[in-house]
Amino acid sequence: MNRISRRRFLKIAGFGAGAAALAAASTRRLSGAIPAGTAGVRTVPTYCDICFWKCNAVAHVRDGQLWKIVGNPDDPLCQGRLCPRGTGGVGAHFDPDRLRAPLMRRKERGEEKWVEVTWDEALGYIAERMQTIKAKYGPEAVALFSHGIGGTFLKHTLRAYGITNSAAPSFAQCRGPRDVGFNLTFGEEIGSPERTDIRNARCLVLIGSHLGENMHNTQVQEFAEANGNGATIIVADPRFSIAASKAQHYLPVKPGTDLALLLAWMNVLVTEGLYDTDYVTQHGYGFDYFKAELAQYTPEWAYPETGIAPEIIRATAREMARHRPATLVHPGRHATWYGDDTQRSRAIALLNALLGSWGRKGGFYYPSSMDVPAYPYPPYPQSARGKVDNPKQRFPFATETITTGIREATITGQPYPVKGWFVYATNLIHAMPNQEETIRAIRALDLLVVVDVIPSEIAGWADVVLPEATYLERYDDLNVETFRDPFIALRQPVVTPPADQKPNWWIARELALKLGLGAYYPWHDIEEYLDFRLKGAGLSLAELKQKGLVRGPQQPLYFEDGVPAEFPTPSGKIEFYSTQLKDAGFDPVPRYTRPADGPPGTFRLLSGRAPVHTFSRTQSNPVLRDAMDENEVWVNGDVGARLGLHSGDYVRLRNQDGVVSDRVKARVTAAIRPDCVYMVHGFGHTSKGLRSTFGKGASDAQLMTRYAVDPLMGGTGINVNFVTIEQGA
Amino acid sequence: MARFGMVIDTKKCVGCMDCVVACKTENDVPDGHCRDWISQRLQGEMPDLRLTITSERCNHCDSPPCVTCCPTGASHVQDFGKVVLVDHGKCIGCKACLAACPYGARFIHPDGYADKCTFCMHRVERGLAPACVDVCPTRCMYFGDLDDPESEVSRLIATRRHFVLKPDAGTRPRIFYLE
The missing domain is CATH 3.40.228.10 (Dimethylsulfoxide Reductase, domain 2)
Structure with a gap:
């Protein structure tokens, strides 16, 4: 029934000559960089990880200390100018709240009582629990939640182990x-x-x-x-x-x-x-x-x-x-x-x-990408059991794995039990709606492993927390970008981690070795892996280390440039009428249904982004925290006048299910309708380890106890929660 | 001799604070302080609202009250670019300049001296733009010589409607905001 296509784009092979010509033409001085030869300053090109955009950057190290990060002028994404988060990326390295050593739980889950252990102990424990789960339930009973390119190697290890369930909130909770x-x-x-x-x-x-x-x-x-x-x-x-x-x-x-x-x-x-x-x-x-x-x-x-x-x-x-x-x-x-x-x-x-x-x-x-061959690993084990997130294709048009589907399967044990979660760089407590359901799923697990840079809320619920080196301290996989101007970019270490943090590739490889999956890691060091892949594309690690990125020739972008006007839909055309939707029992042309209003006297809770923070991952970054250290709730001016509420007053929000937020500052303003309130997502941290941002602002995610599931693909609509404002907080 | 100034296009500025963050890392501005900041002014009623966003900092005024009030001569106008600077060695941290500045552009550095925007003279001397100008993702900021009629800043001021902050203060500020 589902003939939806995966992303399709032009891949360019044989770009070596074009890239060389481009590189020769591009000898501009790094904008913002201290001119080469300045005493005590060293520059290292790499790509950013403060969000998923992956802008190419140039980090500056002064007298051995990380100093600043600026955009790489050769980068078609950032054009030499990072966003405030990327500029503030240095704070990720210096964050005093970051995880320093592997932690194992010594009390109940969620109590955040830990004992520091060695990497050998932590990974040994995880491997042992994974083998037990595999023996009892099969490898499909372990699932991975991962966000960003850093999860590549962990996913590789887990697929070698035999997992089939791997999801990112970027699908069912976002785009x-x-x-x-x-x-x-x-x-x-x-x-x-x-x-x-x-x-x-x-x-x-x-x-x-x-x-x-x-x-x-x-x-x-x-x-x-x-x-x-x-x-x-x-x-x-x-x-x-x-x-x-x-x-x-x-x-x-x-x-x-x-x-x-x-x-x-x-x-x-x-x-x-x-x-x-x-x-x-x-x-x-x-x-x-x-x-x-x-x-x-x-x-x-x-x-x-x-x-x-x-x-x-x-x-x-x-x-x-x-x-x-x-x-x-x-x-x-x-x-x-x-x-x-x-x-x-x-x-x-x-x-x-x-x-x-x-x-x-x-x-x-029409974007394009350069063709970089994958590393030739042995094939992964195949499973006949399928995935748990979308049984019987309940959501017929889901093109990726549904996080909340894995969560549901973990709670119900259907269609088969899920007993282990790996969580990489995604704070599921803030990323998925209805925190109570997430916690219920966690309670059903035999193993929860969190790999992260900071002690996020989800890390607080883990059995084992593995501290990852920040992007400024590690290699990652190549970014083979699909964009208007295709390029290949390298992330490489700028400085060393301040404590016992390790790069994800090392963590994933060591875990594989403990699991007896050494055959999946024929390379010993990631430089070997990266150089192998780059050689396959006619490039080298040495070149990427020096330049940060290599651009490919731009391909035709529009129909008028010669891009063939082909539409890989069932009809081969732009579908004003969708037969596949009709066949699946949905409206072939979108139809409007009026959304349900909230109870009288309540406001619809809306949320969004601030320019200086990414999700709930950056509030403890000291540079970005200095720019914005708490969120506000926007309240319409007439509503504020009626309530006697002024900007700067602290309030709490109570939602339709009786959940009450942390205290949050009101912003009484003409810039919002009277039927809704608005908050920036990501604040209201409750993890004890996030000392610098604990209790600052309120969490929108906490108030999103209800969600409307998209029947086509399983997305979780969150703008269906309503709150009242409690003053005197 | 040059007379440096800045032009900021409020039409393009989105108030993202990249200028603030870039200044902090470039100049090692201590936590809790900043040499530049974003102000927003909202006028009108829904839906006829108007928001003016200004990236603000020391205006390097032509008539700088912080210089005339300084008892030690620490606050001074440098010959190169006519930029207002503070000699940290001479500054006694008396805060007279903080009170005199109508823009609130100064703060006392934890090391005891009055601190503020320098127009990134350490960069300008090397032929680079100030860090805030160079980082701006909207390219809304321009830096240059106001005495050179051919400079980009002079041309923008000559051709676009613009305003300055607190013109009545009589300080003759050198940061111009395009409408």
């Missing part, structure tokens, strides 16, 4: 609905970095996407560039975000009604004949059915739903049409909001299709 929605429409995903041609857009439409606060470097740089070049910016958001403040058209849409707005915009484009008829005729499938479906969604219909006046819906739709195909309706990234997120993302995809922006300059480009 999953978006990628599935676009895949159902165009046959391709958006990917990361997003294939959005913001730089060339003449009209940019953001729906809840708060670029500038959400600091994905390339996107923000291009947003500023488009804005500076006079592009029209249209922002729909219940909150007057930074992006909204740059917009010519700001639409304070009622939370949860974005799909109504999208349908009304499409209604205007079709009714007024403003869409790209040639493009739709040539590439579209099922347009007539789509058009008939859309007829009901007039701007007048959308007005009471969204709160956006019909004339504004019409004016903004016409503005989009005026600039097409260089009108980019941004697909967003964190898209798990209301449980109808795949259909909302599909509506965004269809709006782009009407504007003819997919495959066009100023819309969505």
